Amino acid sequence: MRPMRKVDVVIVGASLSAAAAAKRLVDAGLETVVLERKALPRHKICSGILSPRGHRFLIENFGPLPREVLHEPTWCRGVTFHFPSMVSMKMDFFGGTTPHLHRKFSDYWAIQRSGAEVHDQTSFTGLEDNGDHVVVSARRDGEELKYRARQVIGADGPSSPVIRALYPDYPKQIPWFFVGQKFHNIIECPLDHEYFHFWFHPDLGHYTWSHARDGQQIVGVGFKRGDNFDARHGNVVRYFEDKHGVKLDPHTTHEGCAENFGPSLVNRYVFGRGNVLVTGQAAGFLNMIGEGMSCALHSGAISGEAVVEARLRNRPVQETYRRMIASEVRRTTDQWNPLKIAFERPHEADFPAALMRLPWRERRLVVRDLWRFMLLYKEFKWGREILRAAASRLLGDGYPTTRWI
Numbered sequence: 410m411r412p413m414r415k416v417d418v419v420i421v422g423a424s425l426s427a428a429a430a431a432k433r434l435v436d437a438g439l440e441t442v443v444l445e446r447k448a449l450p451r452h453k454i455c456s457g458i459l460s461p462r463g464h465r466f467l468i469e470n471f472g473p474l475p476r477e478v479l480h481e482p483t484w485c486r487g488v489t490f491h492f493p494s495m496v497s498m499k500m501d502f503f504g505g506t507t508p509h510l511h512r513k514f515s516d517y518w519a520i521q522r523s524g525a526e527v528h529d530q531t532s533f534t535g536l537e538d539n540g541d542h543v544v545v546s547a548r549r550d551g552e553e554l555k556y557r558a559r560q561v562i563g564a565d566g567p568s569s570p571v572i573r574a575l576y577p578d579y580p581k582q583i584p585w586f587f588v589g590q591k592f593h594n595i596i597e598c599p600l601d602h603e604y605f606h607f608w609f610h611p612d613l614g615h616y617t618w619s620h621a622r623d624g625q626q627i628v629g630v631g632f633k634r635g636d637n638f639d640a641r642h643g644n645v646v647r648y649f650e651d652k653h654g655v656k657l658d659p660h661t662t663h664e665g666c667a668e669n670f671g672p673s674l675v676n677r678y679v680f681g682r683g684n685v686l687v688t689g690q691a692a693g694f695l696n697m698i699g700e701g702m703s704c705a706l707h708s709g710a711i712s713g714e715a716v717v718e719a720r721l722r723n724r725p726v727q728e729t730y731r732r733m734i735a736s737e738v739r740r741t742t743d744q745w746n747p748l749k750i751a752f753e754r755p756h757e758a759d760f761p762a763a764l765m766r767l768p769w770r771e772r773r774l775v776v777r778d779l780w781r782f783m784l785l786y787k788e789f790k791w792g793r794e795i796l797r798a799a800a801s802r803l804l805g806d807g808y809p810t811t812r813w814i
């Protein structure tokens with residue numbers, strides 16, 4: 410076995426949250442190694458619609474986006490919501506169009522620009538927190554590697570092996586969803602290609618979407634793990650043809666993955682333990698309609714800042730991180746807070762304004778359809794927890810930190 414490599418910080422996963430964390434650490438002069446299990450640049454299943462806030466973050470931290478980090482169309486104007494009553498609501502993003510990222514290249518570009526040392530094809534396999542340092546185990550080409558770091562940041566996505574190492578039972582405590590998408594050549598598609606389309610339709614699935622990419626149409630569907638992807642997808646394709654006149658060739662490729670929807674709705678984030686921080690979607694950050702890049706970037710940056718701050722002030726890093734991350738929790742969980750949705754503007758497009766533009770009859774249909782859609786999630790018993798979190802937010806400055814793991 411090779412001698413143990415000593416560094417200041419090890420980050421697990423070479424994604425956007427990792428790039429943001431690494432940028433803060435490298436800028437502060439800390440030796441940072443990023444471990445990525447796949448060969449880089451690596452593929453990442455994602456629609457790639459970056460929110461305006463995420464776009465600003467990338468420009469401010471990594472500079473203007475090069476053309477090769479974008480798909481065609483290179484931008485997106487906003488979101489269109491579709492309802493079973495056949496009402497559609499078009500909403501433009503605040504501040505104009507936003508980039509359609511090609512995650513394979515955007516993530517690679519960001520991680521390179523962070524200045525961190527990246528070890529790809531290197532899988533994190535475990536860790537041991539010894540109080541003043543952490544020993545990280547990894548595997549590359551069958552060879553066992555060891556790293557010694559003062560801190561570790563898990564930026565390793567929804568299935569987070571870092572969380573599994575800290576809390577082996579955690580994955581059993583949350584519901585898991587499968588999201589899958591198929592790529593179709595287009596015969597005819599009346600769906601406006603400048604928008605991301607989302608269906609609030611309980612018969613189609615928990616999460617149904619479509620948008621244009623590189624001359625094809627993506628048809629995506631999300632549901633509770635264990636259901637049949639082909640059957641679910643076929644149902645959506647038939648619905649699109651019947652109701653929207655979308656005519657597609659059989660799909661050319663498909664992909665899917667497990668997703669951890671839920672923690673941000675009910676303020677049940679996982680931030681780690683001791684010298685190990687968890688960030689990005691691994692921690693539970695996910696905005697409305699599955700937009701996770703902006704909160705991955707911001708939470709990642711905060712995890713990096715927390716390490717720098719804790720070292721400067723000689724404070725425990727976990728306590729520092731939990732104090733600093735509260736602002737991103739507020740932003741993310743506000744997106745699911747019914748009081749915030751009704752009376753403020755927690756999203757990056759104006760849902761209440763779009764609703765008010767509809768005639769009275771359609772407004773009523775949308776509210777009814779939304780309610781029926783929400784009933785699909787009833788079994789997860791999130792409603793009461795969302796209301797409890799909303800009440801705490803009303804009384805205090807944020808969401809209760811006691812709910813965090």
Ligand SMILES: Cc1cc2nc3c(=O)[nH]c(=O)nc-3n(C[C@H](O)[C@H](O)[C@H](O)COP(=O)(O)OP(=O)(O)OC[C@H]3O[C@@H](n4cnc5c(N)ncnc54)[C@H](O)[C@@H]3O)c2cc1C
Nearest residue numbers: 422424426446455456457458533565566689690701702705
């Ligand atoms: C179908 C779909 C569509 C989406 N569309 C959008 C969208 O349009 N807009 C948006 O903002 N968000 C979207 N999201 C969500 C978004 O992709 C995620 O929220 C975001 O990528 C989370 O970033 P992250 O940095 O937390 O981790 P991830 O992007 O999940 O990256 C984690 C990294 O960790 C690596 N890793 C995992 N295990 C190990 C290990 N053992 N060792 C080393 N490395 C490891 C992985 O290979 C990966 O590179 C979508 C998600 C899906 C599934």
